[in-house]
Amino acid sequence: MLKKIKTEDLVLGMYFCGFEAAWLDHPFWKNKFLLKNEADLRQAHGSGIEHCWIDPERGLDVAEAAAEAGPDEAAAPAEPSPELPPGPDxxxxxxxxxxxxxxxxxxxxxxxxxxxxxxxxxxxxxxxxxxxxxxxxxxxxxxxxxxxxxxxxxxxxxxxxxxxxxxxxxxxxxxxxxxxxxxxxxxxxxxxxxxxxx
Structure with a gap:
């Protein structure tokens, strides 16, 4: 079941399922994907769109994300993600x-x-x-x-x-x-x- 959250609450590891906005207004090519790239996360946070949808069954939920980060790490900036592997053959x-x-x-x-x-x-x-x-x-x-x-x-x-x-x-x-x-x-x-x- 999809869950509506504030876009500012998105974190790496969540399964993103779209913004609550018109398709042409959002910054991503895909509507659904696992959020694992720091650049995508920054793009989502900077989109100006207030709410989005996640699938907690396919990725982290808000409560899980907060628990994994811990009280000290929650405010710390995320480390840059490793380089993506080369594209398909x-x-x-x-x-x-x-x-x-x-x-x-x-x-x-x-x-x-x-x-x-x-x-x-x-x-x-x-x-x-x-x-x-x-x-x-x-x-x-x-x-x-x-x-x-x-x-x-x-x-x-x-x-x-x-x-x-x-x-x-x-x-x-x-x-x-x-x-x-x-x-x-x-x-x-x-x-x-x-x-x-x-």
Missing amino acids: IDTTLMEAEALRENAKKATKAMFSEARLGKALDMERCVTVVEEIAGAVLQSPNGTLSVLRLKLADEYTYLHSVAVCALMVALGRTLGLDEKACREAGLGGFLHDVGKAF
């Missing part, structure tokens, strides 16, 4: 990119179908797809972009939207845009062709 990256491509294609087909039927788009699903694409592009741009740009004739429109999303994120990073602007560019790229449904 190319085979793993390509397999993950292919799985992402298939999931994104399904979500895009559903989006076009909803538009064709005059239904409102499921923006939460769109944003989730964009988050996954953006995270993959930032972690391994070359492998991810090469897989996401592959298009077969019968699925061109759907995968074109996925590829444009990835390229917009990559372009934003190349131009030095911040992460929020990259996410917005990716979302624009993903939705740019939805009018074709009509």
Whole structure:
């Protein structure tokens, strides 16, 4: 069960499950992850967002965090986290990119179908797809972009939207845009062709 806490109470070891704010307002690409990086913790504390959600079953709870820190350590600054291990090998990256491509294609087909039927788009699903694409592009741009740009004739429109999303994120990073602007560019790229449904 998720628990709502003050963002200032977040500590390393908690399983972060999102801010109580609009997706475009928060500083992270992912909505859910184990908080183990000091830079991520500083980013959360500096976000200006008052509340967030944690999953105490997958990470520390507020009471556990306070008990682990002890009275003297609670106020002490955390030590810097060790360097992250090198990224995944190319085979793993390509397999993950292919799985992402298939999931994104399904979500895009559903989006076009909803538009064709005059239904409102499921923006939460769109944003989730964009988050996954953006995270993959930032972690391994070359492998991810090469897989996401592959298009077969019968699925061109759907995968074109996925590829444009990835390229917009990559372009934003190349131009030095911040992460929020990259996410917005990716979302624009993903939705740019939805009018074709009509």
